[in-house]
Amino acid sequence: MKMLVQHNDGLDLQVYFPQGILAKYVQGIWIAVHQGVDTNNVTRYLKANGCNAITFCLKGHIAFDSVKYAQGVYLQPATLCAKRMTFSSNTLAVGVCLQPGAMSLFSPLPNEVTCAGKTQGEKNPNLRVCFDMLLTAHTPYALLTCLYRYFMSIFAQAADFNPTLLRVLPYFSEPKSLQSIAAGLPVGQRQLERVFKQAMGITAKQYQRILRVNKTVQYLRCNPSANLIAVAYQFGYSDQAHMTREFKSFTHYTPSYYIRA
Numbered sequence: 001m002k003m004l005v006q007h008n009d010g011l012d013l014q015v016y017f018p019q020g021i022l023a024k025y026v027q028g029i030w031i032a033v034h035q036g037v038d039t040n041n042v043t044r045y046l047k048a049n050g051c052n053a054i055t056f057c058l059k060g061h062i063a064f065d066s067v068k069y070a071q072g073v074y075l076q077p078a079t080l081c082a083k084r085m086t087f088s089s090n091t092l093a094v095g096v097c098l099q100p101g102a103m104s105l106f107s108p109l110p111n112e113v114t115c116a117g118k119t120q121g122e123k124n125p126n127l128r129v130c131f132d133m134l135l136t137a138h139t140p141y142a143l144l145t146c147l148y149r150y151f152m153s154i155f156a157q158a159a160d161f162n163p164t165l166l167r168v169l170p171y172f173s174e175p176k177s178l179q180s181i182a183a184g185l186p187v188g189q190r191q192l193e194r195v196f197k198q199a200m201g202i203t204a205k206q207y208q209r210i211l212r213v214n215k216t217v218q219y220l221r222c223n224p225s226a227n228l229i230a231v232a233y234q235f236g237y238s239d240q241a242h243m244t245r246e247f248k249s250f251t252h253y254t255p256s257y258y259i260r261a
Contacts, residue, residue, distance in 0.1 A: 010034060011042040011087060014140055022148065025105070025155050027051060027097040029147060031140050034060070034087040043086045045252035047217075048079045050202055050210040052103035052110070053095055056131055060091030064113050073116040073127045075107055078201045080210075082252035094134060094143055096151070100169060100207075101162040101199040105154060109201045125154045165199045168192060172211055175236040178204055212236065213250045216243065220258040228255050 012033040018026050027049065034042055053076040055062065062069050063086040064076070087093065103109055106124055107116065116127045130150040137143045164187065171181045181204075182189040196204040216235045220226060229240050237243040240255075247255050 009042045010040055011044070013044070016144065021155065022152060023099075025099050025102045025158075026151065027099055029097070029144065030095045031143055032087055032091065032093045032095075034089060034091045040089050041086050043084055046079065046083045046085050047214070047251040048081055048083075048210050048249075049097065049214060050078050050080075050200060050207045051098055051100050052076060052078055052201075053097045054106065054116070054127065055096075056094045056134055058092045058094065058131075058134055060093075061088040062086065062091060062093050063088075067113065069113070073131050075103070075110040075114045075116055077110045077112060080202060080206055081249050084252075094147065096147065101165045104161050104199065105158050111201075162195070162199045164195050168195065172204075172208060175208075175212065178208070209246065210250055213246050216247075216255070217251065217258050220255060224259045226259070228259075231255070 012035075014031045016029045016031075017023075018029065034040075055074045055076060057069055057071050057074065059071065063084075065084050106127065130146070133146040133150060134143055137146050168181070168185055168187070171184060178189055178192065182192050185192065187195070193204050196202060196207060200207065212235055216231065219231065219235070223231075228243070232238075232240045232243040235243070237246065244254050247253060251257075
């Protein structure tokens with residue numbers, strides 16, 4: 001797994017990007033450890049990625065926006081804007097960001113942050129089993145090992161989730177209109193919209209916008225000297241102001257932040 005480490009404000013945040021079979025189902029895994037003083041809460045902004053996630057709060061408290069959650073397993077809906085996540089002192093939490101459509105293997109799509117047991121049926125994998133495994137792990141490597149073993153045991157038995165969605169997603173790699181994308185597929189534009197809404201809880205257009213911002217972020221990180229006006233036109237924004245509004249909505253930050261980061 002590739003890893004990105006951030007140490008700020010007393011929060012040790014490690015982000016891992018799976019490779020191989022796991023990457024088919026999981027975009028990323030993060031581990032957050034906050035050992036600050038009692039009054040030292042730390043906030044991070046989760047950028048919208050159009051996908052669902054599973055968060056394990058193993059110790060302490062976490063908050064999504066202003067809603068606080070104690071120890072437990074939580075399912076997150078696909079986000080359409082940047083979300084504020086706050087970690088209280090002495091918190092240990094682990095998050096799994098799923099690939100588009102993969103939440104269907106664990107639960108019906110949640111409409112809001114939901115305790116896992118409230119939406120999972122008898123045929124769904126018991127995420128509490130994974131939670132109990134994680135409680136016995138005491139290092140980042142041990143946490144990753146537990147996650148890998150649990151999720152691979154689920155995915156090894158799973159058939160491809162939503163084959164129609166998997167077939168159409170590669171067509172969104174280029175900045176095309178939905179009409180143009182649908183024209184090259186054996187599904188119409190209306191069916192394409194239904195596939196996204198049912199599998200991800202968002203529209204195909206919303207997914208396009210999020211995907212464009214995330215691709216622009218990657219480009220800016222690799223090209224810190226890039227001209228922002230030129231970048232805006234390169235990625236299909238009407239102008240730099242349009243790009244900035246989209247960035248603020250989906251990441252909380254302006255494009256300049258990713259040049260400095």
